[in-house]
Amino acid sequence: MIRLSVPEMSCGGCRASVEKVLGPLAAPSALSIDMAARQVSFDGPVDAGQMIAALARIGFAARPV
Helix, strand or coil: CCCECCCCCCHHHHHHHHHHHHHHHHHCCCCEECCCCCCEEEEECCCCCHHHHHHHCCCCCEEEC
16 A cells, blocks of 8 residues: 655545546556545555646645655
């Protein structure tokens, strides 16, 4: 499992943006978003660097937890 911290993800709109950009990249991995912890998790084979870069393109800084 890969877990990323996304500190600026703070509302439903943020969550929707994150799901929209990461959903296609995560397939067929399971994508899970924990708004309270402001973390995104992937259960399956994903490239963390690719996920971090995709988040950066939409204005969210992310780092591995």
